[in-house]
Every structure is written in C-alpha cells, then in structure tokens.
Amino acid sequence: MRRRRLRWGEAAAVTALLALLGLSLLPFAMMLLLSLKSNADIFTSFWGLPNPPRWDYYRDAAKALWRYLLNTLVITAVVVPSVLVLASMAGYALARLEFRGRGLAFGLILGLLMIPGVLTLIPTFALVQSLGLLNTRWALILPYVAGGQVLGVILCRTFIAGLPDELFESMRMDGADELRVYRHLALPLSLPTIATVAIMTTLGIYNDYIWPLVTINDAALQTFTVGVTRFAGEFNLDYGPTLAGYVVGSIPLIVLFAVGMRSFVQGVTSGALRA
Amino acid sequence: MKRRAPWPLVFVMLLPTLALLAVFNYTPAVIGLLRAFTRWETGEDPVWIGAGNFATMWRDEFLRIGIWNQVLLLAASLLKVLTMPLLVAELLVSLRSPRWQHVLRTAFILPMVVPGMVSMLLWAFVYDGSIGLLNQLLEAVGLGHLTRAWLGEYRTALLAIVGMGFPWCGGLALLIYLAGLTGISTDVYDSCALDGATGWRRVLYVDMPLLRPQVRLLMTLTIIGTLQDFGSILILTGGGPGLATHVPALHMYFQAFRFGHMGYAAAIGFVLFIVIFGLAALNQAAGRKGEAR
Numbered sequence: 001m002r003r004r005r006l007r008w009g010e011a012a013a014v015t016a017l018l019a020l021l022g023l024s025l026l027p028f029a030m031m032l033l034l035s036l037k038s039n040a041d042i043f044t045s046f047w048g049l050p051n052p053p054r055w056d057y058y059r060d061a062a063k064a065l066w067r068y069l070l071n072t073l074v075i076t077a078v079v080v081p082s083v084l085v086l087a088s089m090a091g092y093a094l095a096r097l098e099f100r101g102r103g104l105a106f107g108l109i110l111g112l113l114m115i116p117g118v119l120t121l122i123p124t125f126a127l128v129q130s131l132g133l134l135n136t137r138w139a140l141i142l143p144y145v146a147g148g149q150v151l152g153v154i155l156c157r158t159f160i161a162g163l164p165d166e167l168f169e170s171m172r173m174d175g176a177d178e179l180r181v182y183r184h185l186a187l188p189l190s191l192p193t194i195a196t197v198a199i200m201t202t203l204g205i206y207n208d209y210i211w212p213l214v215t216i217n218d219a220a221l222q223t224f225t226v227g228v229t230r231f232a233g234e235f236n237l238d239y240g241p242t243l244a245g246y247v248v249g250s251i252p253l254i255v256l257f258a259v260g261m262r263s264f265v266q267g268v269t270s271g272a273l274r275a
Numbered sequence: 276m277k278r279r280a281p282w283p284l285v286f287v288m289l290l291p292t293l294a295l296l297a298v299f300n301y302t303p304a305v306i307g308l309l310r311a312f313t314r315w316e317t318g319e320d321p322v323w324i325g326a327g328n329f330a331t332m333w334r335d336e337f338l339r340i341g342i343w344n345q346v347l348l349l350a351a352s353l354l355k356v357l358t359m360p361l362l363v364a365e366l367l368v369s370l371r372s373p374r375w376q377h378v379l380r381t382a383f384i385l386p387m388v389v390p391g392m393v394s395m396l397l398w399a400f401v402y403d404g405s406i407g408l409l410n411q412l413l414e415a416v417g418l419g420h421l422t423r424a425w426l427g428e429y430r431t432a433l434l435a436i437v438g439m440g441f442p443w444c445g446g447l448a449l450l451i452y453l454a455g456l457t458g459i460s461t462d463v464y465d466s467c468a469l470d471g472a473t474g475w476r477r478v479l480y481v482d483m484p485l486l487r488p489q490v491r492l493l494m495t496l497t498i499i500g501t502l503q504d505f506g507s508i509l510i511l512t513g514g515g516p517g518l519a520t521h522v523p524a525l526h527m528y529f530q531a532f533r534f535g536h537m538g539y540a541a542a543i544g545f546v547l548f549i550v551i552f553g554l555a556a557l558n559q560a561a562g563r564k565g566e567a568r
Contacts, residue, residue: 013366017379020363023442024386027397030408046411086292093288097280105289112296114555115304116503118524119548122531122541123303123310146299149292178284207391209506214532225392229510232396239406246393257388265384265450 035243042239054240061245064234067220068227069252075140075223076205083148083201084194090149091156091190092182096168106157112150117210125214139215140223144205152197159193160186195263199256206253224249311545315538328542338543341514341521344433345502348522351437352501356493359444361486364452365478380453383445395507398439402426402511426512432519436508448493455489456482491562498554502547523547 034042035057036050045051093099094106124143133139163186171181187194205223212223219230228249235242257264311328313321332338363383370376386394401408404424413421425435459482467477483490505524508514514521514529523543531540 089288090292099285119307119544120303123306146295
C-alpha cells in the first residue's frame, strides 16, 4: 500500500516536471521550427512542419551576423585569459602570501561587489571617453578585464585558502619559491574554479548589452548582443530569417557549454557561489 | 611561524589587479558619487550645485511613475524566484531514479545555454501582435478574442514584462536550490519520516528553514539584478507604451544618453545605489537574524 502510494507520487512528480519543462522549452522549440519557414508558410500553418524547409535562411543569417560574432569572439579571447591570469595570481597572493595590508586589499575587492553598474555606468563612460577609447575595442576590453576579475579573485582566493597548508609547506621546504608553488601547485589544483570563472566571464561578455551599445558606434566593431538587435530590426517582419539568426547566434555558447557545462554546474553546486 | 613575503613578489602578483580596479572601478564609483552633486551636461564641465539634482528628482513625475512600476516588478521577481525554481528542485530531488533526475535537471538548465539577448528577443516574438506564439496558442485553444500586441498595449505591457521566462523555473536559481537540497543530510530526512513529516509539511518546516542561506543569496541577487536591469525593458518596450514600463534605471539611461543630463543621471544612479545597498543589507540582516533563532 505504502509503496504503491509512493510510486503514484513519483508519477505525478514526473508528469508535473514534464509539463513545466514543455512550457519552458516551447519558445525555443518554436524558434527552431519557425526558423525554417517562410512568412507565407508561418501564416498559413503556424504549427506545421516547414514546407519546404528554408535552409537558405541560415546562410543569410550567418552572412549578416558573422562579423558581430567574430568581434565578440575576439573580445572574449583577449579578456578571458587576462582575467584568469590576474584573478588566479591575485587570489594566490591574497590566500597564501603574508604581507601587511592583505586584509585591506581583499576587503577593497570584496566591497566592489556592492557597487552596482548603474552608479558607475556614466562616470566609466566619461572616463573611457576622456582616454580617447570610445569606438575602439579597448573600450570593451579594459573595463571587462577590470570588472571580470572581481568575482574571479574572490572565488580563487576562497578556493586556494581552503587547500591544506601541508601541501604548500612541504613544497616550500623543498626550496620552491612562491612563483613555483603558484604555478605547479595552486594553479593545477584550482582548475575547476578557474573553469567556472572562465564560463561566467564569457557569459558576462556575451550577454552585455548596454556597455557596447553606448561605447561602440562603428558597426564593424560591434558585438553580437547589440548587433543581433540591429539584425532583428533589419529583417523586421520576416520571421524565418530573424529566428534563424537567433539560432546562429546561440551556437558559440552552446559549444562552450557542451565543453564546460559539467564543471560549471559542479562549480555552482559545490559551493563556489555560496560565499 | 609564517614569514613575510618579499614585497616585489606581492607587487607582481597583486598590482595589476589593484591598478585596473583603481582606474576602472574605484575611480568611476567615486566620481559618480561626487558628480551626483553637480550640474553636468554632456560636453560641459560639471558645476557644483549641492542637492539640486535631488530636489529635481523629488518633483520628477516620470521618476515617480517609474518607481511604482519598479516596486511591482521587484515584488514579481522575488515571488518568481522564491516559488517555481524551488518547486522544480523539490520535485527533482523527490525522484528516486538518478537517471531521470539527471536528464530532467539538464533539460531544465538547457535554456541557460541560449544567449540572454536571444531569449529576450525570442520573448518579443512570443508577445508579437500579429503572429506571436502567445496569440497563436490562444487561437489554438479557442481564446482568439484575447489576442493582442502584448507589449504594445498600456494595460498588458508591464504584465508581459513580468511574464517573460514563464514558467520561470530554470536557471541559476534552480541550480542553487538543488545544491542546497542535496546538501541536507539523509539523516535529517530519515528522522522526518519517523516523525511523520512528509510531503508539504517537510518542505515547509524542514527544507525551507535549512534553505535559508540559498533563499537569502537568491533574494539579494534578485534585488540587485532587478533594480539595475533596464536592458530588457529598453529592448522590449523602451519604457512604453506611454510610461507603462518605465523604471528608474531606464530613466537614468535616457537622461544621460538621450538628453545629455549626465549630472542628473549620476544623481539617479547615486540614489539607486543607496536603495540597492540598503535593501540588500536589510535582506542579509533579516536572513541572519532568522538563522540565529
């Protein structure tokens, strides 16, 4: 009797989950389906299969979006490695080096989490403008590197500080200097944290809209997130090609997650974010 | 006995980080706080006017409407993050087959893979007046008379913004709840079962108190995220129709980048900062107090 009740309960749970899942994924499924249909096809049979499937929409979308995607990729390729190097080095110094002002330095970095982007948006814009960097890639790269490190330093410090002291002492006893300890002990051990930082930084760059919108005018330098809104405006009422563009723009992140999803989920669930 | 690290080493490892933060994060923050007290139009030098901008804000009708919309949006965001992802997390951990659990969890976080801007534009399509997904669904179930341009009508625009992401159950919140729930030891559940606390009662009296840190974190993130985010509203409605979806952060953006009132915008940013900081601190303090009991 009891077993039976539990099984019914589980069936109900699965049904509820599948219903919620269906609702969650419906817009994305329709994006894939309608991206292959012409307007005429969409208006006559919205839910039907594409007839004929318009694969050429994908070619057109890729042609319109590749430059924006490439720009985002270039920015990411510069910013993410810089963030990882700086964050892991600073994280190591704050976790494992004894020096006066260490607590203050970490406090200053932690405090930055409290300062919202709305406060700094306008002054940062004025700063970048006065440095003559508007409408260059540097307007994106420098603030991204600076801002991206904040969470990175905190995560790396927390992780490296949690490693057992004995590991570090024994390596130092063997005569290794600090840079060696960092390179050959702390860095390899903190790879999962570093992967989490890499994914979060990439997501941050990929999804940022306002900053590139206000600092970059030149379409040839614009990033995907702003570019795709222009693209959506150009194709305005042509639904198929627009939706095909959305799919094309999602591919790089899908690839990233296919590679890094496991370590990202682990990083989040194992408490990297519980600070 | 720990020894002091040599200064050159500390410099090499820490200086690049601190220098970048000083230039691109601390300087703008301090300038932002100071410029809030100036009359500063684009291209001109700032002039100190004391509390003038704040007096203007007090009388700013647009801002007042924006604040009311923002209060509604924040309440809705908090409600969303505290219910649906938790429900899904509870249902997921209640499954006894690890395979189902894994497959369903992966499926629920799948939308995180889609770039934020693409999801947003996709929701614009869901609400599209002519052939949007929502209108098509309504037609399909015989409610065709309800179809409309959801983002374009005064009465439905704010509701449509709240509805984005329906049924709001995936993403970071789900991951954080799952992490919290799997962290509760099986001993706790065993003794619950012995005491007859099962189902809803266990969720309410055992899980919820034990999930307090996760709830606190999610509430803080939601407060910060909702009050700062105007990108989605800028894209979906631009604050309209009329002022139906206008919010303070968007007001700040328009003042700065459309009208060139940089000083006034900095003042709005200043107040937003105080409000966000205050609410987040309040939330943290309230959560801590609850835990101590």
